[in-house]
Amino acid sequence: MAPQDDRLDELLSSSAPRTPLAENATRPALEQMAAAAAAAARPRPPRRLLAAGIALALGLGGAGVATAAASTLLEWQPWAEDPVLAYTYTLPSGAQCEERIGLLETEGEDPDLLTVADEVFRTTDVMSLVDVEATILVMRTEDHRFVNEDGTEEPAGYGTEHYSADHEYASAVSRAVNEVLVDELAARGFDRDDISLGYSGEAHCPGAEW
Amino acid sequence: MTALTDALDAHSRDLLRYLERRVGTADAADALAELMMAAWRRVDDLPAEPYEVRLWLFGVARHVVLNQQRGERRRWRLADRLRNTAERSQTDAADDGLEVRDAIARLEPELSELVRAVHWDGFTIAEAAAILGLNPSTARSRYQRAKEELRAALSSELPAR
Numbered sequence: 001m002a003p004q005d006d007r008l009d010e011l012l013s014s015s016a017p018r019t020p021l022a023e024n025a026t027r028p029a030l031e032q033m034a035a036a037a038a039a040a041a042r043p044r045p046p047r048r049l050l051a052a053g054i055a056l057a058l059g060l061g062g063a064g065v066a067t068a069a070a071s072t073l074l075e076w077q078p079w080a081e082d083p084v085l086a087y088t089y090t091l092p093s094g095a096q097c098e099e100r101i102g103l104l105e106t107e108g109e110d111p112d113l114l115t116v117a118d119e120v121f122r123t124t125d126v127m128s129l130v131d132v133e134a135t136i137l138v139m140r141t142e143d144h145r146f147v148n149e150d151g152t153e154e155p156a157g158y159g160t161e162h163y164s165a166d167h168e169y170a171s172a173v174s175r176a177v178n179e180v181l182v183d184e185l186a187a188r189g190f191d192r193d194d195i196s197l198g199y200s201g202e203a204h205c206p207g208a209e210w
Numbered sequence: 211m212t213a214l215t216d217a218l219d220a221h222s223r224d225l226l227r228y229l230e231r232r233v234g235t236a237d238a239a240d241a242l243a244e245l246m247m248a249a250w251r252r253v254d255d256l257p258a259e260p261y262e263v264r265l266w267l268f269g270v271a272r273h274v275v276l277n278q279q280r281g282e283r284r285r286w287r288l289a290d291r292l293r294n295t296a297e298r299s300q301t302d303a304a305d306d307g308l309e310v311r312d313a314i315a316r317l318e319p320e321l322s323e324l325v326r327a328v329h330w331d332g333f334t335i336a337e338a339a340a341i342l343g344l345n346p347s348t349a350r351s352r353y354q355r356a357k358e359e360l361r362a363a364l365s366s367e368l369p370a371r
Contacts, residue, residue: 007368008361009329015307015314016330021235021292022227029291030226034218036288037246198291 079103080202084121089132089173092165097205099173105198113190117197120184129183130176132169139172166208174201214253217263218246224331225271226292231330232275239293243286245274268331268341272323313363321356324349 083100090096101121106113144157156162186192218225225245230238248270257266314322320342327338339349361368 008357008364011307011310011364011367012314012325012329012360015310016326017231017234017307017311019227019230019235019238021238022223022230025223025226025292027223030222031219033243033288033292034215034222034246037218037243038215038250196294 076100076204077202079200084118084199085124085126087127087177089127089169091169091205091208093207093209095166095205095207095209097170097173097203097208099177099201099203101177101199101201103198103200106196110190113185113195113197116188116190117181117185120181120188121199124180124184126177126180129180130173132172132176135172135176135179136168139168139175164210166205167210170203170205170208174203213260213263214249214256217256217260217267218249221264221267222246225267228268228271228331229275231326233278237278239289240286241271241274241278242292243289244277245271246288247286248274265337265340268333269343272341309367310364313360316363317356317359320344321352321359324353325356325360328353 079102080100083102084104085101086098088096088098104114104117104121106117140158142157144155144160144162145153146156146160146162154160154162158168182192182195185195185197222242226238226242229241229245233241245267249267252270255266257263314325316322317325323342324335324338324344327333327341328335333341335349335353336346338344338353339346342349344352
């Protein structure tokens with residue numbers, strides 16, 4: 001190969017943008033994401049089967065994806081029998097939700113994070129601090145999609161036929177609680193941009209109109 | 211279903227790298243989530259051979275990139291953890307090769323993506339053709355044309371022939 005060709009190949013190959021995310025992503029995070037995608041892509045039962053309850057997996061920095069709990073509607077997962085945080089709220093339909101948080105985990109190296117987070121989760125009256133309405137307004141500016149069983153997608157969210165006020169409200173509560181917990185940890189000296197903490201949540205909302 | 215699980219476990223980092231090079235670090239986590247969801251929705255189309263599965267996944271990734279370039283962006287909850295990593299990774303961005311990337315970007319789109327697939331991702335021209343849905347001979351002639359145009363555009367960086 002001519003020197004000019006060699007140099008051109010070298011230039012082209014070395015022009016690849018750096019990929020810090022791909023280099024820093026942990027294998028568990030990638031595997032968990034793939035597993036969550038599999039669960040989320042699975043065709044969902046008709047809404048009436050979900051109407052009596054839903055289980056949510058939440059996360060500071062993300063721990064998972066919403067999963068239906070149609071067959072075990074009022075049975076909590078074993079960890080949720082002893083949660084670090086539990087709260088209730090009322091959906092627009094009038095249905096009551098009870099949500100429990102637990103299974104705190106971290107991939108960071110700060111030895112104090114789990115201890116402090118546990119204390120924050122157990123002692124913070126999150127529902128007195130959340131701003132659900134403001135969170136809903138933010139969510140309505142975002143893109144929401146409904147995935148049909150054939151894989152096609154349609155607009156979802158506020159103003160569409162797929163809109164569910166209960167689902168929107170429950171999602172907003174989860175996000176707002178997450179934000180309150182981040183605020184509380186930041187107030188205790190943790191860098192809010194570097195909090196590596198995951199947790200799981202489960203919510204039961206009998207009678208909700210998803 | 212197990213075959214796709216295995217394939218995603220084996221290739222997710224390479225797929226993420228592919229996406230990050232095209233949509234940027236900030237949007238790469240959501241792009242990977244989009245890819246994984248799309249792959250699971252199309253799992254019935256999964257090829258039988260592992261080698262073909264890998265190329266098939268990159269073909270799905272290619273569609274995700276095109277969708278994002280058309281302005282279709284979704285924010286996925288399942289990308290939250292990875293997104294958090296992305297936020298911490300932003301400061302690591304670098305501009306090495308900016309001029310060359312610009313030259314590649316100025317090529318016609320069907321040429322530029324071929325060059326990226328070969329030189330950034332390490333695919334052979336035949337593999338890149340499969341990902342891009344091209345006939346291999348068409349891909350070879352386009353690749354040669356792309357190299358000629360790049361040689362002219364980057365002549366100041368190259369030794370005299």
